[in-house]
Amino acid sequence: MLGGSAGSFKTIFSIVRRFEADLNKAVLIVIHRKKNFLSEIEKLFAENIRIFFKEISDKDKVEPNVAYIAPANYHVLIEKEGVFSLDVSDAVWYSKPSIDVTFDSAAEAFGADCTAILFSGANQDGAQGLLRLRSKGALTIVQDPADAEMTAMPAAAININAAEYVLSTQEILELLNK
């Protein structure tokens, strides 16, 4: 799972581009963005990555070899049965989709089976969710604030000790290659 806000797109994009079509894992991307505008983000992903790409619809199955993106103006939750549920309740940290909401429910549904990375952003979304993932034994990584365009989000996660590793983009890429 990859979560990011302002200043995270390029980094997340460069990581997802490296995934092979037969990665054998499901990838979930949660990026804050504005509602109503069919953003260029979906297009860029769909046209430039090798792994199959899908914007989530309600009750889609979580399947390997697919990169899912949370739709704008919805929260994404994961059910224990391995399906996505969407939710339109209030924004969290002014964000919908919220990274906290998705990370929290992933911690409940999949726990230690997850790897989660939190990237650049200007608010605190994702920190609590990452902490919950870590408490369930998931591998949690935070982009090194020194390496991030916006430091607030990674710093918030590091402050509450939600990160097992704090890594630069380069180091994240190396780790994911292993």
Add this chain to the structure above:
Amino acid sequence: METLTPTVTSSQLNEVIDLVKQIYGFDFSFYSKASLKRRVARILMLRKMEFYDLKHTLVNDNLFFQYFLEEVTVNVTEMFRDPSFYRAVHDQVIPYLSTYQHIKIWSAGCSSGEEVYSLAILMNQSKLGKKSFIYGTDINTEVLKEARKGIYSLRKIKGYAENYQLAGLKGSITDYFTMMYDAATIHNELKNNTLFSVHNLISDNVFNEFQMISCRNVFIYFETELQEKILELFYNSLCSHGFLCLGSKETIRSEHFRNKFKTINHRENIYQKIGA
């Protein structure tokens, strides 16, 4: 490590579901569990309650149950949410609807009425206001009171201006409201074509025949089996060739209903009933 906000376990959630079903007759068994858990955990946090408090209060306090119902059923909505949906209705559904003598529309799970009034504005601009009538239903009596009033904060209405423009409508959203201080009241001309009443999609039946049903961002809170059951209710509530509008991320998945509805718009999930 810092402390985390409270969580609710699956067995605790089942306890609450059973309690509410036994005492109040509301059945949440087939709601999407991840969202429901989050809603219940939120009540624990907002009310600074322990889980046993919640159970005790649910059993003994009717008023608390009203609050509980309002909190667990998500009531966040916007006027003209997903403007492209309204454009699609205007371009693909309204030409068909305009051929009917009377147009009855059902907004199922209407919450505080924003979608009902948005549709009323759309019908009005399409010069179909006089022959259309919109029924808004919800399981929650409190939000229906808000809907009937048709009064929203001016700040909120102004916040919908962008949706309104993107929906391709003429003039300004404020043309349909009377402003007084920081409140905006929907014009009577629109309100007169609406009726709000309690209806429970899970336990209540067909109550009228409609040319169009809009049920957007409600199915996301239901498990697939329950969605199917409600699709049956909608099918039986539509006139032949009537339209069903689901949310833009809600699709008809089963073979059974794919054969009963034709897709009119893939992106907005607008369907048309096949058969009588």
